[in-house]
Amino acid sequence: INPTRSTQDYQALDAAHHIHAFLDQKALNEKGALVIAKGQGLHLWDTDGKRYLDGMSGLWCTALGYGREDLNAAATRQLAELPYYNLFFHTTHPRVIELSELLFSLLPAHYSHAIYTNSGSEANEVLIRSVRRYWQILGQPQKKIMIGRWNGYHGSTLGSTALGGMGFMHEMGGMLPDFAHIGEPYYFAEGGDLSEEAFGLKAARELEAKILELGAENVAAFVAEPFQGAGGMIFPPASYWAEIQRICRQYDVLLCADEVIGGFGRTGEWFAHEHFGFQPDTLTIAKGLTSGYIPMGGLVFSKRMAEVLVDRGGVFAHGLTYSGHPVAAAVAIANLKALRDEGIVSRVKNDTGPYLQKLLRETFANHPLIGDVQGAGMVAALQFAEDKASRKRFANENDIAWHCRTVGFDEGLIIRSTLGRMIMAPALVATHAELDELVEKTKRAVDRTGRELKLL
Numbered sequence: 001i002n003p004t005r006s007t008q009d010y011q012a013l014d015a016a017h018h019i020h021a022f023l024d025q026k027a028l029n030e031k032g033a034l035v036i037a038k039g040q041g042l043h044l045w046d047t048d049g050k051r052y053l054d055g056m057s058g059l060w061c062t063a064l065g066y067g068r069e070d071l072n073a074a075a076t077r078q079l080a081e082l083p084y085y086n087l088f089f090h091t092t093h094p095r096v097i098e099l100s101e102l103l104f105s106l107l108p109a110h111y112s113h114a115i116y117t118n119s120g121s122e123a124n125e126v127l128i129r130s131v132r133r134y135w136q137i138l139g140q141p142q143k144k145i146m147i148g149r150w151n152g153y154h155g156s157t158l159g160s161t162a163l164g165g166m167g168f169m170h171e172m173g174g175m176l177p178d179f180a181h182i183g184e185p186y187y188f189a190e191g192g193d194l195s196e197e198a199f200g201l202k203a204a205r206e207l208e209a210k211i212l213e214l215g216a217e218n219v220a221a222f223v224a225e226p227f228q229g230a231g232g233m234i235f236p237p238a239s240y241w242a243e244i245q246r247i248c249r250q251y252d253v254l255l256c257a258d259e260v261i262g263g264f265g266r267t268g269e270w271f272a273h274e275h276f277g278f279q280p281d282t283l284t285i286a287k288g289l290t291s292g293y294i295p296m297g298g299l300v301f302s303k304r305m306a307e308v309l310v311d312r313g314g315v316f317a318h319g320l321t322y323s324g325h326p327v328a329a330a331v332a333i334a335n336l337k338a339l340r341d342e343g344i345v346s347r348v349k350n351d352t353g354p355y356l357q358k359l360l361r362e363t364f365a366n367h368p369l370i371g372d373v374q375g376a377g378m379v380a381a382l383q384f385a386e387d388k389a390s391r392k393r394f395a396n397e398n399d400i401a402w403h404c405r406t407v408g409f410d411e412g413l414i415i416r417s418t419l420g421r422m423i424m425a426p427a428l429v430a431t432h433a434e435l436d437e438l439v440e441k442t443k444r445a446v447d448r449t450g451r452e453l454k455l456l
C-alpha cells in the first residue's frame with residue numbers, strides 16, 4: 001500500500017466533506033473512518049497496512065473477489081473504444097446488447113426484457129413506475145398500491161425507501177401514498193410456539209389479508225427479497241414462497257423479487273428465487289451483476305409484462321443517462337462469463353456452499369450464545385440468543401452484535417451485524433482454506449464478545 005497521505009489526513013478530509021451512509025456522522029468524526037486502500041482476492045488492506053478477510057464481499061457485491069485482471073481489461077478496452085453512449089433517441093451500442101444476450105441465457109426462459117440502471121435503488125424506482133404503467137395499459141389505473149414487508153430493504157431513493165419497510169427511513173423525508181407493508185417471515189423472532197411450516201403459511205397469509213383490506217382491484221404488486229439481506233439475512237420457512245405465489249396469482253397481483261443481494265450465484269443457484277422455487281414477474285438486479293467493480297443495476301421483465309409494455313404501451317416515459325452504460329456492460333459481460341465459465345456458481349452449489357454451511361453448523365450448533373444458523377450457498381447468519389430452545393433473544397442483542405462486528409475488525413475479519421445477527425456473504429470464489437479462516441475468526445469474535453460482555 002503506498003497511500004499518498006497519512007491515515008489521519010484522509011480521515012480529517014473525509015470528515016470535512018462527507019456524510020456517510022446510515023450512521024451518526026458526528027460520532028464517526030470523533031474517531032475517524034477506516035480507510036480501505038487495496039483489495040486482492042478476499043482480502044482488503046487499510047492505509048495502515050492492516051489486512052482484513054472480507055466476509056461480506058464489500059456490500060454483498062464482489063462475487064469474484066478483488067483484483068480481477070479480466071474485469072479491469074474489459075473496462076479499459078471499452079473506455080478506449082466507446083466510453084459512453086446511450087439508448088435514447090433511437091440509438092444503442094454493442095456492449096449492452098451483448099450483455100442482455102448473455103444475461104437472458106442465464107435467466108429462466110420466461111424472462112425477456114431488461115432496463116438497466118446505475119443501482120438497485122434506481123432499478124426499484126423503475127419497478128414502481130413500470131408496474132403502475134402495466135396496469136394502466138390494461139385499463140386498471142387504480143391498481144397501483146405496492147405491498148412490501150416491514151424490515152425489507154429495497155434502496156434509499158424515495159420510492160424504494162417507501163417500498164422498503166424500515167420505519168426509521170420512512171421518518172426521513174416522509175412516506176409516500178399507495179405503499180403498504182406486511183410482516184416479515186422471521187421465524188426465530190416472530191414464530192412463537194408455531195412450527196416453522198405453520199408460521200411460514202401464517203406470514204404469507206398476511207399478504208392475502210392485506211390485499212383484501214386494500215381491495216385486490218387496487219393492489220398492483222407484492223415486492224420482496226427472496227431472503228431478507230440488509231434486514232438481517234433472514235431465510236423464510238420452506239412453506240412461505242409457494243403460498244405467497246398462490247395468493248399473488250389468485251388476486252392477479254404481480255410478484256416482484258428483489259434479487260439485488262440474492263442474484264448471480266449467492267445461494268448456489270443463479271438467482272435466489274430459483275433456490276426457493278417460485279417464478280416472479282420481475283427481478284431487480286445489481287451488486288453481483290458487475291461484482292461491484294462498476295455501478296450497474298437493472299430490472300428484468302417476464303415475457304408477459306414486456307409484451308404489454310412493448311406491444312400496447314406506446315411511449316415508455318422513462319430514461320436514465322447512464323442506462324446500459326458501455327463500460328458497465330463490458331465489465332458485467334466479463335463478470336458473468338467468469339461466473340459461468342469458471343464454474344463458480346455450480347461450485348458454490350455443489351462444493352463450497354455446502355462446505356461453509358456444514359462448517360458453520362458444526363462450529364456453532366452447541367455454542368451457548370448462538371440460537372440459530374441460517375443460510376445456503378455463500379450467505380449465512382448466526383442468531384445471538386440467550387436461550388436456544390425457547391428462542392429467547394438477548395434484550396441488548398443489537399449491542400452484542402455490534403460489539404462482535406467491532407471485535408471482528410480488530411481480529412482482521414469483516415462481517416456484518418444487523419439486529420442480533422452476525423451475517424457473512426464472502427466472495428463466491430472463496431476456497432475451503434478461506435472459509436476455514438472466515439469461520440475460525442468468526443468463532444473467535446463471538447467467544448471474545450461473550451467474555452468481554454460477560455454473557456458466558
Ligand SMILES: Cc1ncc(COP(=O)(O)O)c(CNc2cccc(C(=O)O)c2)c1O
Pocket residue numbers: 059118119120121122124153154155156225229230231258259260261284286287297416
Ligand atoms: C435487496 C436490495 N434492493 C435494493 C438495494 C439498493 O441497491 P443500491 O444500494 O445499489 O441502490 C439493496 C442494497 N443493499 C445494501 C446496500 C448497502 C448496504 C447493505 C447492508 O446490508 O449493509 C445492503 C438491496 O439489498
